[in-house]
Amino acid sequence: MIAFSYTEWVLIYILILLVAILIVFMMERHHNMEIIRDLDEARDDSKKYINDLDNLLSMFTHFQEIGMTHPKTDDLQKLCDLIIEYATDLLDTKMGSLMLVNKSTNMLEIVASRGLSEDIIRSTKMYVGEGIAGRVTQDGKPIYCEDIDKDVRFMRHSNVQYTSKTFISVPLKIKNKVIGALNVNSDKKDRKFNQRDLRLINILADQAAIAIENIQLYNDMKEMYIGTIETLAKAIDAKDPTTRGHTDRVTKYAVEIAQEMNLPEKLIRNIKFASLIHDIGKIGVKDDVLLKPGKLTESEYEDIKKHPLIGEQILAPVEFLTNVAPLVLYHHERYDGNGYLEGLKGEEIPIGARIINVADSFEAMISDRPYSKEMSREAAVKELKDESGKQFDPKVVEAFLRILDKKARQKNKKLEDDYGKSEKKDKVS
Ligand SMILES: [Fe+2]
DSSP states (O other): OOOOOHHHHHHHHHHHHHHHHHHHHHHHHHHHHHHHHHHHHHHHHHHHHHHHHHHHHHHHHHHIIIIIISOOTTHHHHHHHHHHHHHHHHTTOSEEEEEEEETTTTEEEEEEEESOOHHHHHHOEEETTSHHHHHHHHHOOOEEESOTTTOTTOOOOTTOOOSOOOEEEEEEEETTEEEEEEEEEOOSTTOOOOHHHHHHHHHHHHHHHHHHHHHHHHHHHHHHHHHHHHHHHHHHHHHSGGGTTHHHHHHHHHHHHHHHTTOOHHHHHHHHHHHHTTTGGGGGSOHHHHTOOSOOOHHHHHHHTTHHHHHHHHHTTSGGGTTTHHHHHTTTOOTTSOSSSSOOOGGGSOHHHHHHHHHHHHHHHTSOBTTBOOOOHHHHHHHHHHHBTTTBOHHHHHHHHHHHHHHHHHHHHHHHHHHHHHHHHHHHO
């Protein structure tokens, strides 16, 4: 047996002590490293969370701008596209859909999506209560689906390849009313959604639902308002038996001219609407003046001349009629500046108003009125040509003459065809 001296024993003891200290130090260090790693992870996590919340805030601001501050009809689609883009971005995926309940069919339909084919978008329709989105809409509660293959609630499309099996569907809810569902799929095999994702998407869906509802309410109100004004305009039209149907015919001519002139779709819509209500201001003109069969006195004529202004005053306060009101206000201006109300000249008069002026005047010329006899079409066309550059915008007259010419040729061709057919028939018989 090896015998150690006292000094050696001391050295061995010190060595063992040092090794023990080293082991304790290493363990402590490892533990500290773990803590640091955990802290780093927690810091990264909270950074991501703060970042997500930051994103959410800017998304809400955007929704607010579209859906609350100045909602417009066209904004609903824009808003839905934005919601799906934000929802998928938030959960770091490129696959999702936004479904809304169609009020007339009571079925859920995809109104905006990402990563889905046109075919799927068109064909996916489900009743409230059906499938996952249907259940979410019915119950108003979110569903987190870990594996769509194993979930019997999931309505699969055989032609869709789902990369990941994780799926979240949250209701679009305002108080207790559910208007649809927001669905998000993970597009990565190894990315599974978690409770935090569910919470985030729920917060987004709540704000999105309010913005959607706001635009829908605005659209409903707008349709109701338009309906009321149209009814009112028709009532004015019907009040005078000699002008009955005048508005519809003026609208038809005005839209045809605007299309012939290749005006933008939005402007054509405004022209159509302005034509339908161009004489709405006559509601403020006394019946005995409006329906007077004979010649008007000077003061009566002055009263009649106020109708474009009264019309504009009715329409202008309504935000979505802002672009329609000037067409009503200026529909009696003349190209040469001798019209009323403001004596605008040439292109100072909005193009829509110049078109309505031609359509309105032509319709009046070929109609029998108490104060003027019905003109033949030929005489009315001659009048249009004579007044081109005076009362009427020459470009508008040219476009209208092209339409009338086309129609006359079509009519002649039909007459010739009919005549040909009847001749053939006579020969056979
Ligand atoms: Fe008028």
